[in-house]
Amino acid sequence: MTQSTAFLDFQATKMLHTAQGRELLDISFRLDQGRILAIYGPSGAGKTTLLRILAGLTEAGSGHIRVGDDTWLDTTRHIHLPTRRRAIGFVFQDFALFPNLTVRQQLEYASPEKHDSSIIAELLALMELEALQHHRPALLSGGQQQRVALARAIARRPSLLLLDEPLSALDEEMRNKLQEYILKIQQRFHLTTILVSHYLPEILRLADTAIILKKGRIVSEGTPASLFAGQTPPQKNNSSFKTTGTILRIEPSANAFIVSVRCADTIIDLTLSAAEATALNLNQTVSVIFNAINPKIIP
Template identity: 40%
Template sequence: MANPDAQPPGAPVLRIRSLCKTYGSGESAVHALRDISLDVRSGEFVVLLGASGSGKSTLLNILGGLDIPTSGEIEFFEHRLTHATDEELTVYRREHVGFVFQFYNLIPSLTVRENVALVTDIADNPMPVDEALALVALTQRRDHFPSQLSGGEQQRVAIARAIVKRPQLLLCDEPTGALDYATGKMVLEVIANINAGLGTTAIVITHNAAIAGMADRVIRLVDGRIASIETPARRLTPAELSW
């Protein structure tokens, strides 16, 4: 695996060329992605916007090494993911990618600190667990169990778990989808702070068009294709968003 630290700032983290994903075959085939080409730069905050079924989650899963494309090419810092072995994809996910999903997937019998610490056992250069918890403002809740936390707090634990291994990529699949308005904005603030403070490249998928205002670039997907790529004149803070 190529060394990301050797790359210049703003270099493409991901190069995606002519990416296609088809499920099934014949008349029943579902074309989830159609000819996607895109570069994602180091430190960028990208929002993938689209309705349900537009291909957002499929694309995110492929970028995270959870799925493989039917055709096309993906490079992570010049390492060709589309020709990687299962073992190489496992290393890629473990060392370079942090995932945040709509549902938190915390282990109920473990405390906040223990849930985050689990990831440090498989990471090469993890940050101290308490540092990760401080970044998501959960230091005071470190000894609580998931059942003692609000939904927003549980999602912040999930973010701490994702970033404790210092990933180059933070991939977020509808991270506010299960949260109310105020809590969702708090979670977005945490993700924005991670992106800005650590320089972590963040890709957030959502159907909520308002969230696009906080992005460096907005990629709109329609029927598995890139319909548009927009660069907002100014990145909004989560506090400025409304929906």
């Protein structure tokens, strides 16, 4: 990616205080407009600090942040835009909804154009919240509250959408449903999104590109398929994980078949036997299961 086409140009340093002691966060990356970047790494690696620096909630020791044509941070020029002047939508793990506002009022409060109800109506419909729009958070389930939090973040019409493990408090079924809503939002509004997640199936399904952080540094970056294929997720009682996708290509290769599956904007190539490949069709939705040995396709 060239600097001229990068929508987000980020570089920052910050001293971290971790359970293992002081670590220097020193991160630099660029991101194209309309892409989803996943940030992955152990606790204390600097994932949430990175988001907070982007949002202006944590001060960087040094660095610069350019989003489009706007400079949000440049420590050499003493530029530090406050959070209220940064076009961000931030979704937290704990939803952070206003308890006294209805669903519709949450979105109206966030919208920069108070008299334009079109974005509010569109988001209520897109997130399937129309029947709940006059309910307060106490009457909503966890999944419903997180849909409201996502819709509220989009109502701000952000240049950047920041997601800090937004689905980690939900069960697997609800998590999968919320991933669908995130993909719908991404497709409709063409957002530039940074997602912090520990959950590899989520990263494989949603992200175009990923960064692995350790001790405040980027140790690997690339497509999720190239970074995580064949790895097992950090879950005590689960030796495999899966994501869903659409078959783009089935081609013979030597004594096997190459099957390409699109998961979000990531393409995963798998080598299958003839017997396995004959059970598959182009444009078919399948599950790709990864384990410690090799990935498999389940129709």
